[in-house]
Amino acid sequence: MGRIPILRDIIGILKDKASQSKAALLSDPKTLSLHLALLRATTHDPFTPPDPRHLDALLASGHTSRATVSTVVEALMDRLQTTRDASVAIKCLITAHHIVKRGSFILQDQLSVYPSNGGRNYLKLSGFRDNTTSFTWELSSWVRWYALYLENLLQTSRILGFFLSSNPSSVEKDEEQEEKVSSLINSQLLKEINSLGNLIEQISRMPNSSHADGNLLVEDVVGLVGEDYLSSINEVSIRVGEFKERLSCLSFFDSVELVLALKRLEDCKERLSALSQMKNVLFETVWHSISEAKNQFGNDGVYGGEGRLLSTGSSKNKVSESSRYEERVLKLADSVKFSSIRFSF
Template identity: 75%
Template sequence: MGRVTVLRDLIGIIKDKASQGKAALVSIPKTLSLHLALLRATTHDPFTPPDPKHLAALLSFGFSSRATASTAIEALMDRLQTTRDASVSIKCLITVHHIIKRGSFILQDQLSVYPSAGGRNYLKLSNFRDNTTPLTWELSSWVRWYALYLENLLSTSRVLGYFLCSTASGVDKDKEKKVTSLINSELLKEINSLVNLLEQISKRPDSSHANGNILVDEVLGLVGEDYLSSINEVSIRVKEFRERLSCLSFVDSFELVCALKRLEDCKERLLSLSQRKKVLIEAIWVLISEIKDQVGNGKVYREEGRLLTMGSRKMVSESARFGERALNHSHDSVKFSSGRFLSYESVLESCA
């Protein structure tokens, strides 16, 4: 097995050199540096993450023209789709992740075209397999999971209207101001999208051969940062719903409780991902649990001695149905940006 690994590594080095030589021969001078930077950032070495210097060189093409940025994304996606090497695939995905987190606007914009514009989904790698060695076999499961995670990250970013986890996504105060202007259905859509992303994080692979692998550690480090950002985004929206509790409809309350319950179900797996900001994160989880219980308890009714819960549509009391109808017909109650801006009389009118 040791000889096979050494031979494979040697072949990988030869392939890297050959690819760089081919790029030097066939590339036009304008794109030569782009292709060389990409090849150097995504080598076949399974024990070396992308060199920050080569990543920076690749990201620098986002500060040029839109055409150049488009060429850079196209070259990256083509390499991701044509390789059958697990190490190269993970490094391509790490590069995509760096573009989302700290790439220029023009580079992020070109990346967001895939697949939202109806074109090919370059992150669809559900059939990826590299069975060369036990390590590459297990790295393949990380490739499949990581590609799906990044697809979810891009999808959630589209729902939020900005690149989640990006260094240019704005400060919390700006996000809080935006959140207060959303109607309940939009706010629920954002929370559900964030929960989907966090659920995907919790589904990361468990593998023995890949444990301690530097590529896997690099991926976990990037995803761990995303987890902290995502759970903070959830807390901003949960706090906003806390201001609207008195005016939530039956349906909105039910959907909110379901989303928060799904989030709590993957809490342990998420907590094991990162120990950073431990006190702050624990406080956010306490908040999520409290709001879930408050909303759930607030929508439980008693009628003729029977306990009626949100899970039984037939057993909902007339008072609950009346409240839901009133909220559905009260356009003002839906359009209010936040309960904190309503007068006492307005709240009574919208909930009557």
Template identity: 65%
Template sequence: MGRITNLRDLVGIIKDKASQSKAALLSKSSTQSRHLALLRATTHDPFTPPNPKHITTFLSCGHSSRATAATAIEALMDRLQTTRDAYVAIKCLITVHHIINHGSFILQDQLSIYPSTGGRNHLKLSNFRDDTTPLTWELSSWVRWYALYLEHLLSTSRVLGFFLCSTSRTVEKDNQEDKVSTYMNSDLQRELNSLVSLLEEYCKRPDILLLHGNCFVGEVIGLVDEDFLSSINEVSIRANEFKERLSCLGFDDSIELVCALKRLEDCKEKLMVLATRKRALIETLWGLIGELREKVGMEKIHKEKRRLLLRGSESARFGERVLSYADSVRFCSGRLQVNVVGFDG
């Protein structure tokens, strides 16, 4: 623990000691011991990120009953919603991210139902403000963005049918490509749109002004960057699949695909700044995106030409059956001219 710098830090430490002591007295049950682990993982300490040991203990709730997992998620969300401390809030969100990446299916399931069931959205922190110090004020912007990012991550995971960076996911890339190849065009487009939305939210990451070297921001960036790699991989799989089926895309499907690709291209500049160590990966993806956009455009031109040709041939066949007034005049005029020449001769 770092040096106590103000009265607020001292009050936070006293609160942590009191709540942990109370939980420790009741920790004979496994539920209470996990609640104690949550309190220890999400302290008011402004210098130390969540201890992996405490997070692991909390994640063990997912290896019990569904009721236990639901209680654990409810406790985490209540702590997130009731705190006005930026350090506690960011630690709660980091814990949520660890559930997404490392939690059991039961724990992930209990977490994912919150924003999707029409009830209260426990990740809605758009009004969160901690103006105690300039540091907590800037960290508050990260709390607001991180909560919204995790909302997008959960939403995208529901669309895809799996959590992007979950260690419980055993689907290999080849198997995922085979699975994607069986999708309807509309389902494939829906998944691509959701992944693009996640990347767009990734690009809205706040600037780091006073928080250079901050341990909390560093941990958040590390977790989000893992998601970024998985997102890029999933986008590539779907972009390659669209390449294979361009000839069978309808006009509306082609337009929607072009819009999604344009949104991706709009993210490139920001991604190159944020993911400096992954420039080669980004360049590879955008090479694929550019190639796909060009092929979609060429396919649209080809389809339009083919449509015009078919329309022309249908008009010709119809003309053979029913002559228009103009056609009859031209035809008669030509025959009349021949007859007149013959008469004069």
């Protein structure tokens, strides 16, 4: 390692010591241990992920008062916004990700407020740059991508009604999800599958940085996101299966929107398959199901081979809007809020 990185590491250690000393002098004694845990979890060390002990101490704050939790999350977001060091920034984002995955409801709730309802979006880091070295320059691209990814993760979780990262798949949970999904109206199902598509699309844009290869910080990020990918693709599979049950009940416009959503998902497959950590037999099965569903829903002539919507050129497909309206009117026996044929008698 060259002279500049060594000098930078020394400066980083001194900054960490100074920050911890300042916290010891100025922090409220009631939250001092939490502030120190935050500083120790988000050091300037460019090669070591946050220590699990310090992360656990921060997560434990979720079982205290809402005021304490709010202070912890605010301190985390302020550190993320004020640092110009790529290592500190990415460790702050990793810490936020652990809150989404393993935090208590109060911690998750406080964190989810920041990028949503008004005020400042603390995850907006599109302008983040650390040009100290070639490594920190590349790590900066991970910071920008990771912040946008977490913003997408929180937004998708709000739409789904649960925190995606904290909802690992299991047979019991999948059955519970299938039952819940079957009761949703088509427009809500489409909203959910589009939001999941946005998240998976963001995963597929993960940076490919030569200088960051083998770095434990980056590997930690890839591992956390890989777990989310498993959860999100499973949720997509459940919703695609439900749409297959509703094949004969979908309107023309719902079919068009669904095919476009599935096509957008399918376009991510090749980029995602290049991530060796995310290869899985289950994924191949789900991707096959997505492709099969896209073709199945596109057979009515609403979808073209190059991703174009067809204008129903043949006489067979030239159905007037008034004719389609008659098909979309619900009969008395069908007048329920869901359209899944599994509830037909």
